[in-house]
Amino acid sequence: MREIFSSIRLDDGILSARAAQQIQELIRTGELREGERLPSERELSEYLGVSRTVVREAIKLLKAVGLVRVKQGVGTFIAEPGPDVLEAPLTAFMGSGPKVISDLHQVREILEPEIVALAAQSITDEQIARLEQAVHEMEENIHHLQRHIEADQRFHSTLAEATQNSILQLLSYSIVDLTQKERHLSFASPGATARGCYHHRRILEALQARDAQRARAAMQDHLKQIRDDMTPNLPLIEAPDPHALLS
Numbered sequence: 497m498r499e500i501f502s503s504i505r506l507d508d509g510i511l512s513a514r515a516a517q518q519i520q521e522l523i524r525t526g527e528l529r530e531g532e533r534l535p536s537e538r539e540l541s542e543y544l545g546v547s548r549t550v551v552r553e554a555i556k557l558l559k560a561v562g563l564v565r566v567k568q569g570v571g572t573f574i575a576e577p578g579p580d581v582l583e584a585p586l587t588a589f590m591g592s593g594p595k596v597i598s599d600l601h602q603v604r605e606i607l608e609p610e611i612v613a614l615a616a617q618s619i620t621d622e623q624i625a626r627l628e629q630a631v632h633e634m635e636e637n638i639h640h641l642q643r644h645i646e647a648d649q650r651f652h653s654t655l656a657e658a659t660q661n662s663i664l665q666l667l668s669y670s671i672v673d674l675t676q677k678e679r680h681l682s683f684a685s686p687g688a689t690a691r692g693c694y695h696h697r698r699i700l701e702a703l704q705a706r707d708a709q710r711a712r713a714a715m716q717d718h719l720k721q722i723r724d725d726m727t728p729n730l731p732l733i734e735a736p737d738p739h740a741l742l743s
Contacts, residue, residue, distance in 0.1 A: 512553035512662040515544050517669060519554065523563055523574060534564060534572040553662050594730040597678050601726065604671060605719050608652070611668060612699060612715045615658035616708040623658045624704060627651055631696050638689045645679050651696060678726060681733075685725040695721055 519540075522528045535543070540551045555572055558564045565575045615623075633647035656668030682688050695718035702711035 512546075512550045512557060512665075514657070514665065514669075515540075515546055515550055515554040516557040516666065518544065519558060520561075520563060528574050530574050530576050532574045534574065536571075557662065557666055594733050597681065597726070597730065597733070600671070600675065601678055601719070601723055604675070605716075605723075607664070607667065607671070608655075608719060609712045609715045611659055611664055612655055612703070613708040613712040614661065614664070615655050616703050616706050616711045618660050619658040619703055619706070623654055624700075626654050627700050627703065630654065631693070631700050634689075634696060635693045638693065641680075641683055641689070644683070644689055644692075645676070648679065648692065648696070649675075677733075678722070681729040682722045682726040684729045684732070688721075688725040691721050691725065692718070 519528070519534075528534070534540070534555070537548045537551045537555075540546075540554075541548045544551070546554075555564060555566075559566060559572075562575055564572050566572050630647045630651040634644050634651070637643040637647065653669060656665045659665065682692075695714065698714040699711060699718060702714050
């Protein structure tokens with residue numbers, strides 16, 4: 497078991513959603529197999545480098561999506577998951593086409609302004625530094641789309657982590673994974689990457705000031721900018737493969 501977990505040791509302070517996703521990946525790759533007993537809370541806490549409270553919350557998340565089952569008085573076991581469960585929790589509900597991407601963006605418009613407002617109240621200096629690095633990399637890679645997108649995704653994942661809310665983290669990480677197509681459609685509009693950098697910089701400045709109201713407004717402006725850049729390009733989608741949104 498030490499060999500399995502040694503490669504995924506997490507930084508101190510990481511919350512349950514990230515721990516749950518790491519265990520989920522071990523199940524998906526077959527390193528933890530159906531019917532096997534999950535290591536104890538103490539073992540998971542040690543190997544993942546998180547508290548036992550975080551481990552308990554991670555197990556609740558895994559149980560909620562059907563990846564583990566609890567036998568009272570016996571232990572927690574790897575369940576028999578369907579293929580959809582092994583993907584990100586929201587992936588099983590994704591279809592294809594312009595409406596799905598528009599609907600996904602609407603979810604972002606509901607969640608992300610409140611995520612950033614909550615983050616402003618609890619964000620650490622270390623998380624601020626990671627956001628600064630992500631914005632710097634976005635600005636350095638305006639004409640290198642893949643690197644720009646990777647930095648963009650790290651920015652939004654860090655915001656979710658800063659909320660200290662494990663459920664919001666799980667939702668946000670899933671959405672970030674599913675927004676690849678949205679980002680490509682948005683960035684297909686001339687000047688979109690530069691506009692995105694401007695808005696990320698405004699969000700960062702609000703967070704540096706720990707100003708929740710200003711951060712919320714900056715995120716709302718950013719999401720409007722994405723929708724404005726993305727919408728003219730939605731007709732370019734022509735009956736994609738059901739998994740094309742994830743490519």
